[in-house]
Amino acid sequence: MFIFPAIIVVAAVLFIYYKVAILKSKDELIQRYFNAKARICLGTFVFVFGINQYIFYKTQLSLFIGIVFLILGGLQFYRGLMEAKHYRSEWRRLNPSE
Template identity: 25%
Template sequence: MNILAILILVSLCFYLYFKMKTHRSKSSVQQKRSSVKAKVSLGLFVGFYGLNQLFLKLSTIGIIVGLIFCIVGTVSSILAIRQYKLFLSLDMEKEKDFTI
């Protein structure tokens, strides 16, 4: 249980860090990268919170809410990781164009 609480706090800290980095950066490419990293961290936060709800509240409503949070957090993280991979491939293509 303590591990889930630590993971929740760590993912929340990473979300806040990347959100602040998004607002502070001047380049739009860096803003997009930081924004996607913040989305991954937020998805992990929601997913870990859902897991925590599953273990803490063993009522029917607690289990349903925990499952919904787990599903939403997992889907959000997966979509954000795909978006991050897309940005990485686009950046690599741009670097190839400049070097040739």
């Protein structure tokens, strides 16, 4: 299965990209938006990593650890989506001309 390692690598690279973008930005609202996007990437990374580990090892221990990773990754992903949606609408409210 090549798709899961590819998603893991892309999610990790995007996570690092958004964390560096936070450092480059001066506006606090944009920093929080980038942090929410980074949280989405982190959630994706952890979620897919949990799936990949179970598929690779197929043991009962990897199943339990994978379930924990799925739950934590899903929660991070969901929270990131809600934060990104909130900060995007806040930015549009404060900058209606753009």
